[in-house]
Amino acid sequence: MMTTHENILIGSDTSVSLASILKSLQTMNQYSFITATRVSDIVQLSKSIQPAFIILSFRDNQNVINSLLSYNRDFSIPMLCLQTKSQYRELQIRENLVVFTQSFEYGMQSNNLVTNMLGILKLIKKTETVSSSKIMVPKGKYPEDQSKDLTRYTLELDQKKAVLDKIKERIKQLYTDVDAATKTQLMSIVNTIKMARNDRKHWDDFKHYFENINPNFLKQLSATFPCLTAKDLKYCCYLKMNMSNEDIRLILGINQESVRTHKYRLKKKMVLEKHQDLHNYLQTFAS
The missing domain is CATH 3.40.50.2300 (Response regulator)
Incomplete structure (x- = not known):
């Protein structure tokens, strides 16, 4: 073959x-x-x-x-x-x-040249779809299928970000053992990774797909609670998608304690009683 x-x-x-x-x-x-x-x-x-x-x-x-x-x-x-x-x-x-x-x-x-080329090609294979990853939802799909597509998009994005972070850490480890010319190249790669890792376009794409499935959710939520930040809204979207604390932890690259803390702060901003479930409350918006 x-x-x-x-x-x-x-x-x-x-x-x-x-x-x-x-x-x-x-x-x-x-x-x-x-x-x-x-x-x-x-x-x-x-x-x-x-x-x-x-x-x-x-x-x-x-x-x-x-x-x-x-x-x-x-x-x-x-x-x-x-x-x-x-x-x-x-x-x-x-x-x-x-x-x-x-x-x-x-x-x-x-x-x-070979060493540099192999490193660049490996980096490209890992990241070539990061900034252009899209999931097109064909017309006529059932809502539950659309929700699966959105979840898959979110998890794929998380995996790509994790790969970028690993590559960046490996580059930092190599940085002290190379000459000045190679250091310049490595820093160029790190800067490219940072731009891709923090690209606002990922969030914009996510919002586009999310709002196709959950029209007016973010609009109603923002109107009811103007104090919510972009990060707050992102958490609310994940909860609306029935994501667990573990799912959110993986997507945002944080620990579970941070997830619990932010959910607690969200409840305070929404003036929810201690016994009220945040997830269930969010399901009432644009449902």
């Missing part, structure tokens, strides 16, 4: 640089490398072969990036830009585009 290799597109406007990059990556035989020397070919190949990753080593990498974006506004293939010391230029990168940078000279030393 043949194994299908993922494609990595390598572009450079000098044959010497291209040869050096290919030589450095020769041990990565689990990938297929496609090369190009012209910007127009990079643009065309990025569309036709849909590579998993792109390596650029042009004298003007910014021009290549701009060309890719002008051809496709939704371009999202991750890239690594190699820049020589004499040609170094601060790249202007669109916010949701994943671009790593590395010194060409450093990359060609020892196995630095």
Whole structure:
């Protein structure tokens, strides 16, 4: 049975640089490398072969990036830009585009490029769907099916956040044992993880799906209790979905005591009696 290799597109406007990059990556035989020397070919190949990753080593990498974006506004293939010391230029990168940078000279030393590439590719495989994860609810689905979809979305998001946190902690452990150039790369990855981990879009997406299933719940709750914070409302949504303390603990990455404490504070804000159950009370909104 043949194994299908993922494609990595390598572009450079000098044959010497291209040869050096290919030589450095020769041990990565689990990938297929496609090369190009012209910007127009990079643009065309990025569309036709849909590579998993792109390596650029042009004298003007910014021009290549701009060309890719002008051809496709939704371009999202991750890239690594190699820049020589004499040609170094601060790249202007669109916010949701994943671009790593590395010194060409450093990359060609020892196995630095391979090590960096394997780390980046592993990170991408773990996080490639974090910021774009969506669950579309087809028309005609029963409410209970929609609720299952929403629960699955929430739990999948929790798993992705947990993976990001583990990667971030591992990077911190490695940070003290590497040279300055690698430290810069590691911090770039950590910052990317932080942005993905705290992306408000996750909460916005969750609210969109939740309100499709529970219309007016948040509106009624906010109108009745204007003092509720965004975090309070998030807890209320989870309780409305019949999530247990353990479910909420996993999603928010906190301990059960913190969950219980916040639920107690919610009861105080809602002026509920001690014997009143918060979960049951929330079920009365927009039901």
